[in-house]
Amino acid sequence: MTSNRPYLIRAIYDWIIDNGMTPHLMVDAEHPSAIVPMEFADDGRIVLNVAPQAVHGLHMGNEQIRFSARFGGQPFAIELAPQAVLGLFARENGQGMLFPEEEPMDAEGGDGDDQATDGGDKDGGKPPRPTLRVVK
Numbered sequence: 001m002t003s004n005r006p007y008l009i010r011a012i013y014d015w016i017i018d019n020g021m022t023p024h025l026m027v028d029a030e031h032p033s034a035i036v037p038m039e040f041a042d043d044g045r046i047v048l049n050v051a052p053q054a055v056h057g058l059h060m061g062n063e064q065i066r067f068s069a070r071f072g073g074q075p076f077a078i079e080l081a082p083q084a085v086l087g088l089f090a091r092e093n094g095q096g097m098l099f100p101e102e103e104p105m106d107a108e109g110g111d112g113d114d115q116a117t118d119g120g121d122k123d124g125g126k127p128p129r130p131t132l133r134v135v136k
Contacts, residue, residue: 005099006062006082012097021090022051031084037071
């Protein structure tokens with residue numbers, strides 16, 4: 001399956017906007033896909049105000065998030081993959097979601113975990129059961 005992260009980012013963004021709050025993205029500034037102003041990063045992370053009035057041309061797609069914003073009065077084109085997003089929250093109350101690290105996808109769309117399921121393993125070749133975690 002594809003990552004649910006881009007869908008969650010868009011949903012939480014809409015929820016924050018619908019409630020009259022200011023959405024902020026916390027981004028891994030050192031992620032290979034991230035084009036961000038590194039001089040504003042702290043400990044490899046940068047927090048970006050993505051409110052409609054703070055950015056221009058916001059596009060949140062499944063493969064890329066991009067927009068233009070001002071940093072120190074200078075325009076900067078931001079580009080990053082959704083996998084670089086560590087969290088999305090409302091500035092006013094901190095409500096939102098932090099995202100776990102994702103396993104990198106291989107060239108064939110898998111997660112690189114090539115376990116055989118030919119019936120020779122201990123659970124009869126059945127795929128592993130999904131697990132859920134509480135995210136606060």
